Amino acid sequence: MSSPPLASGPGGPAALRPLLDTVLDALRDGAETRGGPLPAGGPQAVARHVRDTVGEVLPREGSDDALRLLVHTLAAGAADPADPLCAAHLHCPPLAVATAADLAASALNPSLDSWDQAPAASALEALVTDALAAEIYAPTPTDPEHRGDADPPEANTQPKKGAAVVTTGGTESNQLALLLAREAHHGTTLVCGANAHHSLRRAAWLLGLPDPVVVPAPAGTMDPAALDDALTELRGPRGSFTVAATAGTTDAGLIDPLTDIADLCAAHGARLHVDAAYGGGLLLSDRHRSRLDGLARAHTVTLDLHKLGWQPVAAGLLAVQNPHDLHVLNHPTDYLNADDDTRAGLPDLLGRSLRTSRRPDILKIAVTLKTLGRQGLGALVDRVCALAQELATLVEAHPAFDLYDRPTLSTVLFRPAHATDDTVAALRRTLLTEGHAVLGRAAPDGRLWLKATLLNPHTRPDDLAALLKLVEGHTAR
Numbered sequence: 001m002s003s004p005p006l007a008s009g010p011g012g013p014a015a016l017r018p019l020l021d022t023v024l025d026a027l028r029d030g031a032e033t034r035g036g037p038l039p040a041g042g043p044q045a046v047a048r049h050v051r052d053t054v055g056e057v058l059p060r061e062g063s064d065d066a067l068r069l070l071v072h073t074l075a076a077g078a079a080d081p082a083d084p085l086c087a088a089h090l091h092c093p094p095l096a097v098a099t100a101a102d103l104a105a106s107a108l109n110p111s112l113d114s115w116d117q118a119p120a121a122s123a124l125e126a127l128v129t130d131a132l133a134a135e136i137y138a139p140t141p142t143d144p145e146h147r148g149d150a151d152p153p154e155a156n157t158q159p160k161k162g163a164a165v166v167t168t169g170g171t172e173s174n175q176l177a178l179l180l181a182r183e184a185h186h187g188t189t190l191v192c193g194a195n196a197h198h199s200l201r202r203a204a205w206l207l208g209l210p211d212p213v214v215v216p217a218p219a220g221t222m223d224p225a226a227l228d229d230a231l232t233e234l235r236g237p238r239g240s241f242t243v244a245a246t247a248g249t250t251d252a253g254l255i256d257p258l259t260d261i262a263d264l265c266a267a268h269g270a271r272l273h274v275d276a277a278y279g280g281g282l283l284l285s286d287r288h289r290s291r292l293d294g295l296a297r298a299h300t301v302t303l304d305l306h307k308l309g310w311q312p313v314a315a316g317l318l319a320v321q322n323p324h325d326l327h328v329l330n331h332p333t334d335y336l337n338a339d340d341d342t343r344a345g346l347p348d349l350l351g352r353s354l355r356t357s358r359r360p361d362i363l364k365i366a367v368t369l370k371t372l373g374r375q376g377l378g379a380l381v382d383r384v385c386a387l388a389q390e391l392a393t394l395v396e397a398h399p400a401f402d403l404y405d406r407p408t409l410s411t412v413l414f415r416p417a418h419a420t421d422d423t424v425a426a427l428r429r430t431l432l433t434e435g436h437a438v439l440g441r442a443a444p445d446g447r448l449w450l451k452a453t454l455l456n457p458h459t460r461p462d463d464l465a466a467l468l469k470l471v472e473g474h475t476a477r
Contacts, residue, residue, distance in 0.1 A: 007107040016107065019067060026068045030075025037086035038079040040435030046077045079438055084456055084463035085470070088440035090250065090278055090304075092455040094312040101367040102312050105360045112358040114336040115347045121360035122349055125166060128366045129317065133162035135283055136303065136319045137296045163323035164303075165352050166361055167316035170277030171199040173302035176318050176354065177273045178203045178242065180300060183328040185240035188271065191215060191230055192244040193222035193256060197275055200244050213241075220252055220405075220444050224260040231268040242271040247292060248279025251442035251451070253388075253409035255279050258294030266297075274298040277316070279409055281308020284374060285381040291408075299325070305365055307455065308381055308410075315361055326351060383457040384410040391452060391464045400472050404449050413442055413449040416475040421448040427474055437470055 005015035039046050053073045063069075080086055082093035110118035112125065167173045174197065181188045190204045190212040204212050213234065216226045222245060234241055243265050245256040258274065265272040274295055280303035282288040283295075295301060298321065305315040320326055330351040332339065337348040350356070368377070388407040395403040395414045404413035415424050424441075425448055431437040440451035452467065 008109065012107055020103075022068050023071050026071035027075045030072040030078070031080065033072070033076040034078065034080070034435075036435045037083035037438050038432065038435050039077045040433070042433035049073070050077060082456060082458070084459040085437040085467055087452045087454055087456070087467070088438040090307045090453055090455065092307055092310050093458075094306075095310045095368055095372075097371050098311050098364040098368045101364040105363045108360075110360045112349050112352070112360060113356045114349055118349070118360060121363065122347055124366055125352070125360065125362040126347075128362050128369070129164040129166065130161075131369075132303070132317060133164040133319045136164070136280070136301050137162040137321060161323075162319055162321050163326060164317045164319040165326065165329075166358070167318055167353070168314040169306065169316040170197060170275065170302050170304050171202075172354075173277065173304075173316050173318040174199045174244070174273075174275055175203040175206060177244075177300040177302065178207055178209065179354075180320065180325045180328065181240075181242040181271050181273065182207055182209065184325055185271065187240060189213060189234065189239070189241040190244060191227070191234070191241050191270070193217040193227075193246060195220055195222065195249045195251070195254065195256075196244055196246055197250055197277070200275065220249065220254045222246070222256045222261065224257055224264060227261060228264050228268075231264060231270060235268060240271070242273055244273045244275060245298075246279075247274055247276035247282075247295065248409055250278070251411075251444050252404065252413055253278060253407060253411035253453075255291055255408055258292065258297075260294075262294045262297040272298045273300045273302075275302045277302045277304040278307050280304070281381050282409075284308070285378040285385075286374075287378070287382050288385060296321075305368075308384070309365070309368070309377070310380060310455075310457075311361075311364055311368065315365055329354065380457045384454050384459075387454045387457075387459055387464065388412050388452075390461055391454065391467075394464055394468055398468060398472075400475070401468065404444065410454045412452045412454070413444070414452070415447070415449045416471070419475065423475075424448045424450060427471065430474055431470070436474075437467060439471075 006012055007016055050073055053069065081091045110121040112118045112122055115122055165176070167176065178188070178190060178200070187209070189210045190200060192200050192212055193215050195217040201212050204210070213230055215230050216223050227243065231241070243261060245258055245261045247255045247258065262272055264270070276292070276295060279292065280301065282292050300321070301319040303317045303319065305311045305317070306313045309315060330348065333350070337350050342348050388410040391412045392403055392406055395401045395412065400417055401414050402417050416427070428439055428441055428450060431439060440453060442449050442451045450471065
């Protein structure tokens with residue numbers, strides 16, 4: 001039996017080309033088999049189909065048809081974020097150019113734990129992360145130096161340029177942000193809003209930090225007055241503390257008052273982290289960027305480009321205002337970053353992540369930034385935000401539905417008028433199991449709402465009307 005071909009090397013492209021045709025055909029055929037935003041039948045039916053189609057996972061003899069069979073099976077059983085009726089989560093349809101770049105990354109297979117495994121990839125990562133950090137930490141009109149205010153405490157103690165590291169997403173970024181805070185201050189207490197992402201509280205537990213102090217968010221965003229009270233009370237007994245604000249909540253896409261929170265952190269000597277995994281994409285939009293005023297004053301910022309950046313998962317970043325904060329990640333091991341190699345000029349890549357083996361996720365990001373530019377990416381952000389406004393207007397005008405509030409980003413919460421929470425929950429599950437639509441759920445005010453997270457810039461107004469008609473029809477059953 002001849003050896004199977006490799007994806008890289010001189011013969012790699014020729015070996016991949018026919019396989020790509022197989023994959024693309026299987027993706028097309030699988031989508032046709034599915035026939036909608038997700039497969040019908042629910043979890044048991046999907047699992048049974050996968051099990052029956054795959055058969056023996058590790059057969060004695062292999063099959064040349066395995067690639068086509070498994071890709072078709074996966075596509076037929078997928079929840080397709082490119083379908084306009086698949087709008088439950090912060091789960092974007094990836095750009096074709098980013099996906100193509102991801103193929104190149106997989107074929108070349110650089111591992112970003114030492115320079116000799118990833119010479120060009122490591123240089124590209126340093127270049128692109130520096131540029132994105134500079135984007136995040138660009139001064140805004142509400143920064144103290146622009147307002148003419150007296151500099152708050154710590155305002156000039158850290159460089160503005162910043163740095164950034166690549167992560168697997170918001171959860172890892174938030175964990176890393178709290179780790180850096182703990183190390184910078186020999187311990188810290190997390191102070192976050194009731195609207196904060198669950199990964200922050202989880203990170204505090206994982207890092208052995210004190211129980212977080214949770215500040216009320218009665219309107220869905222952190223209350224500055226309550227934060228001021230909490231920081232005043234904490235100043236004595238708890239020592240150092242880190243405030244985590246949110247720019248783009250998971251439930252409703254709301255943005256905390258970042259400038260007010262930054263002012264309070266400066267006044268109380270608190271460290272500021274902003275979880276902008278969702279809302280950070282507004283940086284790409286000239287129209288909406290001002291909603292992130294105050295972001296540049298955060299010590300650390302979480303950003304996910306597999307949300308409002310249209311990247312295949314994973315494409316997360318953590319930006320730091322002070323690059324020195326990242327030095328705590330440096331841990332030497334002779335076979336990867338020996339001192340003499342580092343002194344001789346070989347870059348030390350271990351300090352860029354808590355992970356060792358890392359794929360070059362930066363390639364797809366770099367290709368997207370270079371291909372679309374600020375204008376192209378900003379247009380996509382503007383489009384999905386406009387779609388959310390259009391859907392909200394349709395809901396407001398429809399007597400069969402209630403709207404939670406006008407959207408801030410691209411998330412719309414609505415529910416059938418006069419429905420009970422049990423009815424809303426059952427309706428959502430019915431749409432899922434029948435394969436008709438994928439909607440999320442949220443309970444920001446104690447009541448259960450359907451959640452449409454619009455991340456598909458190709459969605460049309462007719463698709464939004466069809467979604468409401470579908471929900472209305474199932475409500476009337």
